[in-house]
Amino acid sequence: MFKNLLIALALISVVACGSKPRVNLEEQTGLGLKPTTQHEVIAKEVSNLLENFSYKRVPMGDSLSNIVFDNLVKGMDQGRNYLLQSDIDEFQKYKTSISQDFKAGDLSSSFFMFNRYIERYIQSLNYALEAIDANHDFTKDESYNSFREKLPYFKTEAELKDQWRKRAKYDLLNLRLTAADSAKSDDAKNKETLRSRYNNLISQIKKTNANDAFQLIMTSLTDAVDPHTTYYNPAFAQAFNENMSNTLEGIGASLQMENEMVTIKQIIAGGPAFKDKTLHINDRIIAVGQGESGEFEDIIGWRIDAAVAKIKGKKGTTVRLKILPAGAELSSTPRIVKLTREKIVLAEESAKREIKTVKGEDGKEYRIGVINLPKFYIDFDAVRRGDKDYKSTTRDVRLLLDSLKQDGVDAVLMDLRNNGGGSLQEAIELTGLFIDRGPVVQVRDTRNRVQVDSDEENGVSWDGPFGVIINRFSASASEIFAGAIQDYGRGVVLGSTSYGKGTVQNAVDMSRFISATNKLLIKAAGESDADTPTGAPQFGQINITMGKFYRINGSSTQHKGVTPDVVFPTQYSAEKFGESSEPSALPWDQIKPSNFTQVGNLKTINSQLEEIHKARMAKSPAYEFLLEDIAEFNKNETIPAVSLNEATLKAEREKNRIKNRERINKQLSFMGKPLWKEGQPQPKLEYDFVLEESANVLTDFIRLKNK
Numbered sequence: 001m002f003k004n005l006l007i008a009l010a011l012i013s014v015v016a017c018g019s020k021p022r023v024n025l026e027e028q029t030g031l032g033l034k035p036t037t038q039h040e041v042i043a044k045e046v047s048n049l050l051e052n053f054s055y056k057r058v059p060m061g062d063s064l065s066n067i068v069f070d071n072l073v074k075g076m077d078q079g080r081n082y083l084l085q086s087d088i089d090e091f092q093k094y095k096t097s098i099s100q101d102f103k104a105g106d107l108s109s110s111f112f113m114f115n116r117y118i119e120r121y122i123q124s125l126n127y128a129l130e131a132i133d134a135n136h137d138f139t140k141d142e143s144y145n146s147f148r149e150k151l152p153y154f155k156t157e158a159e160l161k162d163q164w165r166k167r168a169k170y171d172l173l174n175l176r177l178t179a180a181d182s183a184k185s186d187d188a189k190n191k192e193t194l195r196s197r198y199n200n201l202i203s204q205i206k207k208t209n210a211n212d213a214f215q216l217i218m219t220s221l222t223d224a225v226d227p228h229t230t231y232y233n234p235a236f237a238q239a240f241n242e243n244m245s246n247t248l249e250g251i252g253a254s255l256q257m258e259n260e261m262v263t264i265k266q267i268i269a270g271g272p273a274f275k276d277k278t279l280h281i282n283d284r285i286i287a288v289g290q291g292e293s294g295e296f297e298d299i300i301g302w303r304i305d306a307a308v309a310k311i312k313g314k315k316g317t318t319v320r321l322k323i324l325p326a327g328a329e330l331s332s333t334p335r336i337v338k339l340t341r342e343k344i345v346l347a348e349e350s351a352k353r354e355i356k357t358v359k360g361e362d363g364k365e366y367r368i369g370v371i372n373l374p375k376f377y378i379d380f381d382a383v384r385r386g387d388k389d390y391k392s393t394t395r396d397v398r399l400l401l402d403s404l405k406q407d408g409v410d411a412v413l414m415d416l417r418n419n420g421g422g423s424l425q426e427a428i429e430l431t432g433l434f435i436d437r438g439p440v441v442q443v444r445d446t447r448n449r450v451q452v453d454s455d456e457e458n459g460v461s462w463d464g465p466f467g468v469i470i471n472r473f474s475a476s477a478s479e480i481f482a483g484a485i486q487d488y489g490r491g492v493v494l495g496s497t498s499y500g501k502g503t504v505q506n507a508v509d510m511s512r513f514i515s516a517t518n519k520l521l522i523k524a525a526g527e528s529d530a531d532t533p534t535g536a537p538q539f540g541q542i543n544i545t546m547g548k549f550y551r552i553n554g555s556s557t558q559h560k561g562v563t564p565d566v567v568f569p570t571q572y573s574a575e576k577f578g579e580s581s582e583p584s585a586l587p588w589d590q591i592k593p594s595n596f597t598q599v600g601n602l603k604t605i606n607s608q609l610e611e612i613h614k615a616r617m618a619k620s621p622a623y624e625f626l627l628e629d630i631a632e633f634n635k636n637e638t639i640p641a642v643s644l645n646e647a648t649l650k651a652e653r654e655k656n657r658i659k660n661r662e663r664i665n666k667q668l669s670f671m672g673k674p675l676w677k678e679g680q681p682q683p684k685l686e687y688d689f690v691l692e693e694s695a696n697v698l699t700d701f702i703r704l705k706n707k
């Protein structure tokens with residue numbers, strides 16, 4: 001035992017040797033967080049995996065270090081509200097060596113940068129606290145910009161201090177204007193509210209631990225390699241795996257921190273947000289209220305876990321959210337959304353059907369069966385148990401197709417919008433319901449070996465007119481299915497270009513790569529694993545890219561996605577959303593096509609469908625609304641500065657309020673519904689233009705096919 005301890009202590013000194021002398025973290029102010037021996041070992045092993053076993057195999061060199069450095073700085077202070085230019089200048093000495101340091105197990109430079117950020121964060125909030133009681137002149141014409149990503153870093157502490165004076169002034173003004181009667185707003189109460197808010201933010205940041213820092217640091221490394229390779233520390237790994245396999249209690253949305261705001265990144269089918277239909281991807285949650293009348297708490301700048309804790313809750317309880325819609329200016333009046341929390345069973349994200357009766361251009365009525373598929377699912381546990389009645393996408397859709405045939409539909413639409421993927425095997429088998437045997441997808445691995453996955457089952461479940469709707473958030477398995485339908489000429493693909501995720505990830509427990517010697521080393525360091533949740537992988541988990549998908553025509557779905565045959569405009573541009581917006585994304589390429597036979601050649605008919613669609617859109621008020629929404633969404637590339645003049649800001653908000661009401665009433669009028677009157681709650685607009693027009697296109701498809 002004594003001999004093993006000596007070996008372990010000797011190994012500690014080896015791990016401590018990096019490519020250059022380490023930063024002395026003991027001399028730091030603030031929290032002074034330091035990496036553990038376990039962090040150092042994991043950093044080395046992750047670096048080794050990325051260099052030698054991932055699909056991309058990126059060397060830990062100067063080029064990668066530049067990207068890792070930029071990722072880390074952006075991850076800490078994306079809005080440039082905390083760090084000074086002098087901090088960035090001081091960090092520059094790590095810019096070309098940080099990935100090599102990771103490879104050597106040296107995290108001192110990255111922890112030094114993180115600690116400086118924490119120090120500046122606390123300093124900034126203290127400046128804001130000081131500014132609360134300042135003599136603010138709300139008649140003065142000045143502005144506040146909360147998101148400064150494209151602006152220079154502050155040159156002096158005086159500039160930083162002035163930014164946070166403006167932040168306090170804006171927050172006080174916002175509290176005054178959002179009071180039920182701004183003329184009777186209680187300034188003393190507002191100051192106390194703000195003081196409590198800032199102290200809460202300081203309290204939250206002081207709870208940051210070394211594992212939190214390590215997670216951010218490792219994300220800066222994995223994101224530099226490719227956007228879908230991710231290391232999760234033990235707590236994050238447990239949360240990821242639970243969310244993939246069990247249940248969630250809350251509003252049913254995946255949340256992410258962007259620009260210090262909690263941003264909706266996915267809406268889970270079947271959950272409260274999905275059913276309510278008033279929340280959308282990239283909406284920002286800026287405040288949370290509990291129950292029917294609980295006071296709103298501002299969550300801008302909060303840790304994501306603290307914010308999520310406020311939003312989640314027990315089944316049956318009510319939560320109210322203040323929402324800034326995607327693309328809306330900071331000065332806009334937030335929309336309030338009230339939701340009842342539910343237990344969301346992920347396995348219940350099942351396919352559903354409806355029938356739409358549509359009048360075609362020829363005056364005839366057509367019945368279009370619509371199948372909404374939120375994800376590609378299968379009950380793996382039931383399969384492992386040998387349950388012959390296990391639940392899966394293909395089984396459910398086959399039953400839905402049978403019922404639609406019995407109801408006499410003329411065509412079927414598969415709606416894959418916002419379907420982020422799921423089971424690859426289900427994508428293959430679902431394709432088999434519409435083709436009679438044949439290849440569906442090709443997969444190339446890290447050794448350049450190509451495997452062709454095929455539908456082996458004879459016969460089809462639906463051989464009639466068929467369409468598939470996709471959008472920018474249709475990804476992975478959705479793209480495989482839509483691409484196969486398009487390549488076979490089996491149906492028309494409608495909507496907007498898909499996400500472009502054509503890579504395959506394996507989730508691997510990091511304990512597989514930690515040697516017995518290194519485990520002894522970690523144990524000898526005497527580090528506590530108190531922060532590791534029970535049942536979580538002790539050394540975390542890496543989801544690593546190990547392959548790439550290709551369509552049967554040889555084209556990769558990676559980066560470019562699937563381009564529809566009939567294209568609808570979208571506010572989610574390729575430059576800002578999807579795989580092509582990720583700097584480290586793997587490129588598009590081609591391999592040899594599979595040996596397959598087309599069901600039909602739809603090239604001519606698709607061109608005709610596009611022409612008829614465009615002619616119909618030229619006369620459509622709904623299409624005009626869609627184009628207006630897109631223009632509004634893309635109006636500002638960044639969050640603009642907000643006026644700190646009370647009269648000006650109040651006038652801007654009133655103008656936005658009137659504009660919003662007029663626009664909603666214009667849509668209500670088009671839909672033949674009562675107008676939204678003053679004092680009434682904002683009505684929900686559930687008209688789905690893309691679905692309605694896709695059904696129209698299918699009636700055109702039927703008519704042209706029958707000529």
